[in-house]
Amino acid sequence: MARELLEAPELPEDIEYSDLDEEARRELRTLPKGLAETVGKHLVAAGGLIDTDPEAALEHVKYAKAKASRVPLVREALGLVCYHAGKWAEALSELRAVRRMTRSDEHIAIIADAERALGRPERALDLAKEVDTAKLAKGTQIELAIVAAGARRDLGQLDAAVVSLQGDDLKEGRRDPWSARLFYAYADNLVAVGRKEEALRWFLNAAEADENDETDAAERAADLTNESGEPTESHE
Structure with a gap:
């Protein structure tokens, strides 16, 4: 037929x-x-x-x-x-x-994230290690780092996930196209290791950098503030 x-x-x-x-x-x-x-x-x-x-x-x-x-x-x-x-x-x-x-390797971060979503964080990390990141666009480098940090969290490597996102791009005053997502991911990983005071600061940084409403950073910051009972710092 x-x-x-x-x-x-x-x-x-x-x-x-x-x-x-x-x-x-x-x-x-x-x-x-x-x-x-x-x-x-x-x-x-x-x-x-x-x-x-x-x-x-x-x-x-x-x-x-x-x-x-x-x-x-x-x-x-x-x-x-x-x-x-x-x-x-x-x-x-x-x-x-x-x-x-x-x-x-333009879509390597998405490929790695799909591997992670399918329950294969080790494969996501392998992809992040094997690719020549120097040849990737900066935005793709950051996205791949975020995915790799998530994969480390999946494997229970919480402190490694936090450390892996630290670097020159993780500075409060940066306003690159990827800053909001990087700040947010860093804050999210800080929550995972129980460093909530630092996480609140980075969620607020993410909210400030998030001009296109890509994240729910402001809501996450508010939730953490409510947990701690502290007033949210104004970032207008």
Whole structure:
């Protein structure tokens, strides 16, 4: 019996191929023009749905893969949507494929985090050790360090998790794109070792640095303050 063809999910009316960034369109030029535009539109649709309806986003990227499975961009999109939707094994499979196809470690932190989510913290740490971090973008270096610290916590290495995040980037005045997440992770690990006073300070630092509301640092700080009965320091 012939394999049933995957039905195309309906595209929102306002989707345009031109909404896809130039670099992505360039990569899709390996496909016939009509197919490139179809695949591109489904990638745009997935990008618009990933935060509000990850399951619908998944339908669009799965369809894109069915049409263009040899294009790294398409596999990357599927892997990232799967990761966002909590489908760890699928995310791992797709992003490993992208890593082989591109010979790039751009998504190594997400791959390691998926390993951790699947209950394999040792594998996450192995990935963090084997990759050449000097060749990674700074943001990826920080994300990988955060994942590795989490893996150490999973293994009961609480003090090592705290120490592993210390360094030049962990300074209260830093306002890099990754500062809020780094400060938050450090605070979270301080809580795990019972250093709650220091954790409160770093949650407050994270809240100050978190201009895009990526974390719940302010709420965590408030919770710690309520536990200790101390007033929360104003950071306006």
